[in-house]
Amino acid sequence: MYFTALLARTDDGWEASDTELDDVESLDELAELARESAPDDETVLVCIEQEGAWFGLVRVDGEDDPRVYVSDAARAMRSAYGEILLTDELLGRRPEDDDVLDGLTGLDDDAGDGVDGVDEGDDDGGPAAAGREDDGDEGTGGQDVPRGPLGDPGLLTDLGIDAAVVRGLTPDDALSEIADALGCADVLEAVR
Known part of the structure; x- marks a missing residue:
């Protein structure tokens, strides 16, 4: 079972929306989808979770290249959503x-x-x-693809979540813990 959501930072805090990724075929398309949900080029986090197997985060800041972290690349590669994140560049x-x-x-x-x-x-x-x-x-x-984490575990450091914390998260509770640390657990759970 998958869960996907967008967390967009606004002047009033974080807003969450569930999102359907069935029509997304590349990281570029995913980044564009994220940008469309953000007011004024604010930070957007795309959260993807396959229950008990892996989670992925994509951070999009305006027109900057997206930053990606995947908790288990080998498991993610078995998923259509994981294949979006595991670009040649990341690998x-x-x-x-x-x-x-x-x-x-x-x-x-x-x-x-x-x-x-x-x-x-x-x-x-x-x-x-x-x-x-x-x-x-x-x-x-x-x-x-390598087993274990791949990508940029420091993508949330400026938001108060250290790379070591991101690497230590488990797929079962990663997104909830991240949302809790960002102060938006309620808005994430509302779309779960």
Whole structure:
């Protein structure tokens, strides 16, 4: 079960609205949706939660690039919503890597172009899988993504929530704890 909401900062505090992401296909589209809900280019947080599995946060400040944090990238990749957040840039890939890797058949770990331990390829024996042991993580949509958190855990630091706190949140209560720290738990629960 999924829960998605937008939290928009206004002069009167935070306003929450539930949102449907079925028609959103990219992080750019998600950021545009967030911008449309914010008065005067204020901060908007897009909150996505898959019950008991993972949560994701996207922060949009005016026309700045969105900042993303995902609590468990491997689990999120199994979700259509997670695939929106897990961009090539966040995963440390260049878009042209997929084209190059499609034509290779025996890539070892040293030849990979991974960033921060991220291997390119897929989990079903594709190029990156050829040179590493099976990590037992099936069903990642053909993408090899790291287990655990990915992105910018400091995206809420200026709002009073440290990166260490964000990293320590569990999927079951993350959004409620964030909303509580921001002083908008009631408005988030009203749309839940």
